[in-house]
Amino acid sequence: MTGNALELHDVAFIRGGRRILDGIGLEVARGEHWALIGPNGAGKSTLLNICGAVTFPSRGTAQILGAQLGRIDLRELRRSIGFVNPRHPLRSNLSAQDVVLTGETGSIELVPRWQPDDDALDRARILVKTMGIDDELRWHTMSQGERGRALIARALMTDPPLLLLDEPSTGLDVAAREQMIRTIAELPESHPELTSVMVTHHFEELPPSTTHAALLRKGRLVAAGAVDGVLTTERVSECFDHPIEVLRRRGRWSAIAG
Numbered sequence: 670m671t672g673n674a675l676e677l678h679d680v681a682f683i684r685g686g687r688r689i690l691d692g693i694g695l696e697v698a699r700g701e702h703w704a705l706i707g708p709n710g711a712g713k714s715t716l717l718n719i720c721g722a723v724t725f726p727s728r729g730t731a732q733i734l735g736a737q738l739g740r741i742d743l744r745e746l747r748r749s750i751g752f753v754n755p756r757h758p759l760r761s762n763l764s765a766q767d768v769v770l771t772g773e774t775g776s777i778e779l780v781p782r783w784q785p786d787d788d789a790l791d792r793a794r795i796l797v798k799t800m801g802i803d804d805e806l807r808w809h810t811m812s813q814g815e816r817g818r819a820l821i822a823r824a825l826m827t828d829p830p831l832l833l834l835d836e837p838s839t840g841l842d843v844a845a846r847e848q849m850i851r852t853i854a855e856l857p858e859s860h861p862e863l864t865s866v867m868v869t870h871h872f873e874e875l876p877p878s879t880t881h882a883a884l885l886r887k888g889r890l891v892a893a894g895a896v897d898g899v900l901t902t903e904r905v906s907e908c909f910d911h912p913i914e915v916l917r918r919r920g921r922w923s924a925i926a927g
């Protein structure tokens with residue numbers, strides 16, 4: 670496939686007369702791995718939802734994988750997008766493999782009377798294995814870290830060209846967080862065609878595979894581009910309206926508030 674994975678032009682999102690996003694222009698080329706960072710309420714999740722064809726812009730245009738929102742079959746497009754949200758509202762006590770299989774139907778629960786074909790079953794088994802998930806586990810008793818890995822495997826079920834991650838390390842202890850970061854950092858190797866966008870609050874959670882970053886403040890982009898030019902002390906301090914020193918060591922980032 671050619672062209673950018675994402676192209677947003679002058680996107681605004683307005684609710685209750687409030688501009689939650691405004692003047693957003695963003696181009697994400699295929700194969701890039703973006704981090705979307707900003708203070709609470711900056712609009713990160715809203716922007717990610719637009720990238721995932723979950724939310725439509727109030728103004729401007731959003732092209733996702735070459736298709737313009739509002740002009741395409743959403744079901745088909747959504748199969749091309751893996752979405753990882755740790756607040757996954759699954760109620761049933763599904764096995765790890767069944768959680769992964771719901772990625773095939775794009776549903777939260779298993780679809781009644783739906784039977785996966787052999788190919789889907791094989792892919793689910795391989796994903797459970799490569800993500801290092803214990804296949805005896807069931808949803809209700811999985812730890813947050815195990816759930817996170819199961820949700821990434823679920824998101825990869827359709828082999829999507831675009832993966833969106835909304836704070837995938839939420840609720841993880843430091844060991845589980847490191848494992849999650851490693852899992853995400855290895856994706857470009859196992860899925861070389863993949864493009865990803867990850868929302869996070871914490872610089873420590875950025876995988877070393879991050880190639881680009883966008884800083885969002887009060888619904889507007891403060892900076893967007895190659896990661897080392899964006900995650901600087903100056904730009905991050907401007908974004909958070911607070912002095913923050915950004916450091917990069919051995920490929921990983923940290924931030925210290927002044």
Ligand SMILES: Nc1ncnc2c1ncn2[C@@H]1O[C@H](COP(=O)(O)OP(=O)(O)OP(=O)(O)O)[C@@H](O)[C@H]1O
Nearest residue numbers: 684685689707708709710711712713714715716870
């Ligand atoms: N559909 C909606 N209707 C009204 N307000 C909304 C809607 N969606 C989001 N908002 C508001 O827009 C703002 C941005 O929300 P969003 O969740 O995108 O921010 P965020 O940067 O992801 O925040 P956080 O870091 O706290 O998760 C918030 O004030 C939120 O309450």
